[in-house]
Amino acid sequence: xxxxxxxxxxxxxxxxxxxxxxxxxxxxxxxxxxxxxxxxxxxxxxxxxxxxxxxxxxxxxxxxxxxxxxxxxxxxxxxxxxxxxxxxxxxxxxxxxxxxxxxxxxxxxxxxxxxxxxxxxxxxxxxxxxxxxxxxxxxxxxxxxxxxxxxxxxxxxxxxxxxxxxxxxxxxxxxxxxxxxxxxxxxxxxxxxxxxxxxxxxxxxxxxxxxxxxxxxxxxxxxxxxxxxxxxxxxxxxxxxxxxxxxxxxxxxxxxxxxxxxxxxxxxxxxxxxxxxxxxxxxxxxxxxxxxxxxxxxxxxxxxxxxxxxxxxxxxxxxxxxxxxxxxxxxxxxxxxxxxxxxxxxxxxxxxxxxxxxxxxxxxxxxxxxxxxxxxxxxxxxxxxxxxxxxxxxxxxxxxxxxxxxxxxxxxxxxxxxxxxxxxxxxxxxxxxxxxxxxxxxxxxx
Ligand code: SF4
Ligand code: SF4
Numbered sequence: 001x002x003x004x005x006x007x008x009x010x011x012x013x014x015x016x017x018x019x020x021x022x023x024x025x026x027x028x029x030x031x032x033x034x035x036x037x038x039x040x041x042x043x044x045x046x047x048x049x050x051x052x053x054x055x056x057x058x059x060x061x062x063x064x065x066x067x068x069x070x071x072x073x074x075x076x077x078x079x080x081x082x083x084x085x086x087x088x089x090x091x092x093x094x095x096x097x098x099x100x101x102x103x104x105x106x107x108x109x110x111x112x113x114x115x116x117x118x119x120x121x122x123x124x125x126x127x128x129x130x131x132x133x134x135x136x137x138x139x140x141x142x143x144x145x146x147x148x149x150x151x152x153x154x155x156x157x158x159x160x161x162x163x164x165x166x167x168x169x170x171x172x173x174x175x176x177x178x179x180x181x182x183x184x185x186x187x188x189x190x191x192x193x194x195x196x197x198x199x200x201x202x203x204x205x206x207x208x209x210x211x212x213x214x215x216x217x218x219x220x221x222x223x224x225x226x227x228x229x230x231x232x233x234x235x236x237x238x239x240x241x242x243x244x245x246x247x248x249x250x251x252x253x254x255x256x257x258x259x260x261x262x263x264x265x266x267x268x269x270x271x272x273x274x275x276x277x278x279x280x281x282x283x284x285x286x287x288x289x290x291x292x293x294x295x296x297x298x299x300x301x302x303x304x305x306x307x308x309x310x311x312x313x314x315x316x317x318x319x320x321x322x323x324x325x326x327x328x329x330x331x332x333x334x335x336x337x338x339x340x341x342x343x344x345x346x347x348x349x350x351x352x353x354x355x356x357x358x359x360x361x362x363x364x365x366x367x368x369x370x371x372x373x374x375x376x377x378x379x380x381x382x383x384x385x386x387x388x389x390x391x392x393x394x395x396x397x398x399x400x401x402x403x404x405x406x407x408x409x410x411x412x413x414x415x416x417x418x419x420x421x422x423x424x425x426x427x428x429x430x431x432x433x434x435x436x437x438x439x440x441x442x443x444x445x446x
Contacts, residue, residue, distance in 0.1 A: 002207050004232035005242040008379040010413045012235055012333065014208055017299045018172040018290050023180055024302050026289075027316065028100055032075050032307030033344040034060065035087060036094040039136040040143045041067030046096055052079045057106040057283050060096045069144045070134035071096075074285040074305040076104035088310070088329055088336060088343035095344075098307070108281045115183050116279040119191055126195045126278055133277030134284050134347070139163055139238070139267030140334065142348040145274065148266070149195040151259050158262035160201040161247055162189050162271050164216070165231050165238035167206055168331025171351045173288040174268040176301045178205065178212035181272060182219035186226060188271030191278050193225055196264060201226045203268075204243050208233045235333060236411040240265045242379055254407050255439070269350070284347050293354030295323040309344045313352050325357035332359075333412050363421040374414035374424060380407045384414035388424045391431025397438045405432045406439060 037043040044061030048054060054073040061071030073096075081097040105111060121129060131146040151157055162185065166174040178185060189201050203220070205213050207230050217228045229247050231237050241252045243265060250261040258265050266274075269287060276282035285306055292299040296317055304313075310327065314320055327338035330350055345352075374384035387405050390396075408428055415425040 002230045002232040003246045004234050004237065005245040005379060007381045008377045008413060009234040009236065009242075010377050010416055011233070012169050012416065014233065015169045015294075016172050016175070016208065017170065017294070018292050018301050019175055019209075021172070021176070021300045023176050023288055024300060026302035026304040026308065028075055028103060028305060029308060029312045030100050031080075032098050032100065032305060033085060033309055033342075034071060034074060034096045034098065034307035035344060035346060036061045036071055036096070037087065038071050038134065038142065038306070038347045039067070039069040040141055041065055041069075043093060044068055044071045046082045046094055048079045048082065048096060050079055050081060053077070054079060054098060055104045055106050056285060057109050067144060067147065069136055070132060070283070072134055072283040072285050073098060074307050075100045077101040086340045086343060088338045088340055090339045110280040110282070115187070117187060119187070119194060119278070121191075121278050123195055123197065126191055129278045129281075130195075130274055133273070133282065135270065135273045135277050136284070136347055137267060138269035138273065138287060138348050138350070140330065140348060140350070142346070145266065145270055148264055149192060151196070151264075155259045156262065157196040157198050157259060157264050158200065159248060159264070160189060160192050160196060160198065161243055161263055161265045162201060162203040162226075162268060163238055163240075163243055163265050164203050164205040164209070164212065164268045165243060166209070166268075167233070167235045167238040168333055168335070168350075170292045170353050171290050171331045172301060173290050173350050175209045175212050177268050177272060177288055178209070179215050182215045183222075184275045185216075185268055185271045186219055186223040187279065188273070188275035189226055190223065191274050192264070192266060192271070199225050202247050203228045204231050204237075204247055205229070206231050206233045206237055235413065236379055236409070239379065239409050239411060241409065254404055287345070287347055287349060289345065289349055290351040291317060292351060293324065294359070295321040295354055295356050297321075304345055306347055307344050309342055310338055310352060311341045313345075314341065321354060323356045324354040326355045326360045328353040328355065333416075334410065362423075365422055366420045368420055368422060371419060373417045373419065377413040377417045379411060379413060380404075380409055382408060384424045384428060387428045387431060388422065391427045397435050400431050400435045401439070405435050408432050
């Protein structure tokens with residue numbers, strides 16, 4: 001029987017319009033705009049200057065803090081600017097702009113399709129290679145992968161979970177990767193097991209991906225450290241805390257981390273990036289991205305160079321469809337609205353989704369009817385109507401924290417289910433950010 005997490009969850013239409021679309025290579029366009037803010041933490045510091053020639057894979061940004069990461073040229077050509085530009089939310093972030101000339105890669109990068117199975121690198125070499133390749137979590141948060149694979153003193157990993165649930169509607173990048181590159185994903189998984197010094201891994205896949213499950217199960221016969229676990233289709237099955245609970249039955253404590261349960265969770269795309277970094281010396285310069293939406297004539301999956309702008313994607317799919325009302329980077333539940341179409345694809349971008357006005361229209365808000373649906377669907381066991389009220393009334397941080405607002409994973413299940421169309425998440429997010437600032441400042445004073 002399929003496994004699932006214990007509390008809450010919803011079943012939005014999955015709209016996986018691109019599940020049968022193989023991954024294609026997106027054309028390299030004349031210019032790329034590479035953001036220095038590719039990971040959680042501090043943006044990288046640019047290390048190239050205007051006029052400099054670069055090759056694919058060359059370092060163009062170095063980490064500026066412990067939680068930060070290397071950024072590499074995703075194309076070859078001439079750096080034409082190093083300049084602050086607006087990101088998808090409109091915030092100014094340093095970018096390196098490169099005019100494309102040919103497609104010349106650093107010679108040490110192995111671009112062949114040959115699958116390299118033997119893992120020769122030591123644990124230390126693996127961590128170094130992953131760090132130098134700028135690999136970050138591709139499941140959304142963009143946390144530097146080498147840090148996740150280096151548990152702090154006193155914490156010990158027991159299990160690696162490769163997250164292939166891809167529970168966000170519309171997105172099919174991981175589904176296609178599992179069907180097309182199962183071996184590379186398992187080798188990436190084996191590399192991470194070696195880095196963690198453990199021998200047990202799981203791959204969790206939702207049951208709406210039958211072909212991916214079959215491919216991964218077939219391939220798993222050669223990778224006995226791994227077990228493929230079929231998960232029930234239920235959003236947010238792919239949340240770190242939810243997939244840990246579904247597979248191991250363990251619960252991440254409030255304000256805790258997956259490692260507190262002995263688990264390290266890495267996304268399918270991250271496993272591929274780890275394989276590339278360690279076996280092929282290939283930095284993270286491209287990612288699989290789903291280009292989708294009911295108003296697009298041809299929905300497709302592409303492997304796309306980091307720094308391709310959303311405006312360039314629109315051009316490539318034949319321009320802006322007249323019905324399109326909203327652009328989203330990622331899926332409709334947890335993706336980010338694109339306020340600036342000139343913003344560019346990041347390492348962690350999983351999808352470019354266009355929604356119509358009908359799909360985005362919010363019904364008028366009415367009074368709470370105390371139906372408790374929001375409580376029933378909350379996967380974190382919170383009381384969203386109460387958190388909403390407390391956040392809205394500005395009722396003291398202590399009360400928000402007592403009601404565990406800091407544990408909200410911003411999944412949107414409450415908002416999706418509320419028959420009164422109350423903007424629960426929009427308001428809870430504000431309360432959560434105030435509470436987290438308070439918790440961090442108290443921790444800093446200790
Ligand atoms: S957004 Fe937060 S409060 Fe709402 S259902 Fe998700 S975890 Fe619960
Ligand atoms: S789901 Fe909406 S209407 Fe029902 S209790 Fe929650 S906030 Fe009130």
